Amino acid sequence: MSLDQLIKDCKKEKPTAREDLYRRYASMLYSVSLKYSRNREEAEDNLQDAFITIFTKIGQYTFKGSFDGWLKRIVINTALQRYRKQPVFDIVNEDQIVDIEVEMGEEQVPLQFLLKIIQQLPDRYRLVFNLYAMDGFSHKEVGGMLQISDNTSKSNLARARIILKEKIEAYYAQNDIQSSTQ
Numbered sequence: 153m154s155l156d157q158l159i160k161d162c163k164k165e166k167p168t169a170r171e172d173l174y175r176r177y178a179s180m181l182y183s184v185s186l187k188y189s190r191n192r193e194e195a196e197d198n199l200q201d202a203f204i205t206i207f208t209k210i211g212q213y214t215f216k217g218s219f220d221g222w223l224k225r226i227v228i229n230t231a232l233q234r235y236r237k238q239p240v241f242d243i244v245n246e247d248q249i250v251d252i253e254v255e256m257g258e259e260q261v262p263l264q265f266l267l268k269i270i271q272q273l274p275d276r277y278r279l280v281f282n283l284y285a286m287d288g289f290s291h292k293e294v295g296g297m298l299q300i301s302d303n304t305s306k307s308n309l310a311r312a313r314i315i316l317k318e319k320i321e322a323y324y325a326q327n328d329i330q331s332s333t334q
Contacts (some may be wrong), residue, residue, distance in 0.1 A: 154225070155219060156215065157215060158172055158173055158176070159173075159210065159215070159219065159312075161248075162207065162210045163210055163213075165207075170207055171207075173202060177220075177223055178199070179185050179204075179205075180220070181199055181202065181223060181224070181227050182195060182196075182199050182230065184224050184227045184303075185198045185199045185202065185227050185230075185231060186232060186267065186271075187267075187270065187286060188227075188231035188278070188279065188282055189271065189274060190271055190278075190317050196233075198227065198230050198231045198234070198292055199227065199260065201230045202226050202227040202230040202231075203222075203231060205226050206223060206226055228283070228287070228297075229297075230305060232279065232297060232298065235275050235276075235279060236298070236299065237297075262280075262322060265323060267310060269316060269319045269320070270282070270316070271293045272319075273312055273315060273316070276308050277308050277311055277312035277315065277332070278306050278312065279298060279310075280294055280298070280308040280312060281312040281313070281316075283297065283298075284309050285309065285313075286307065291303075291305040291306050291309075311326070
């Protein structure tokens with residue numbers, strides 16, 4: 153079945169179409185949800201809530217633009233909804249902002265380790281890091297989505313990068329020690 157037909161059938165609330173849509177996109181959208189969640193359980197909850205929204209709002213999809221992008225945006229917004237009510241963002245004095253560039257070596261860091269340390273970031277840093285560094289939104293867009301200033305977004309990104317850099321350096325140091333003792 154073509155994607156357009158699948159979407160049309162979902163708009164008609166056909167249960168088999170909804171099931172097919174879920175099967176086709178659950179894995180990809182779970183990966184998106186996982187980036188914005190603290191752990192796997194929260195990612196599963198966000199994904200479930202996102203699919204409820206997808207099925208509720210699929211009638212609003214107009215076949216303009218990427219359907220994958222539309223789905224991802226719903227997953228991201230669902231995850232962000234959890235945090236919008238929490239006062240997790242720092243108010244930052246513009247004079248304190250330092251744009252940090254993190255240089256990484258040639259060594260490879262396992263993807264599971266990277267995901268784990270990103271999930272361990274405080275909510276405000278994880279959300280900004282994912283939106284800006286992973287999904288390519290501008291600081292202005294991040295600020296609008298999270299209801300924070302551009303400068304708060306920049307500051308939170310810089311702090312996230314520092315934390316990640318420290319954890320990756322510790323990982324390198326630990327692996328250097330382990331490989332030299334073997």
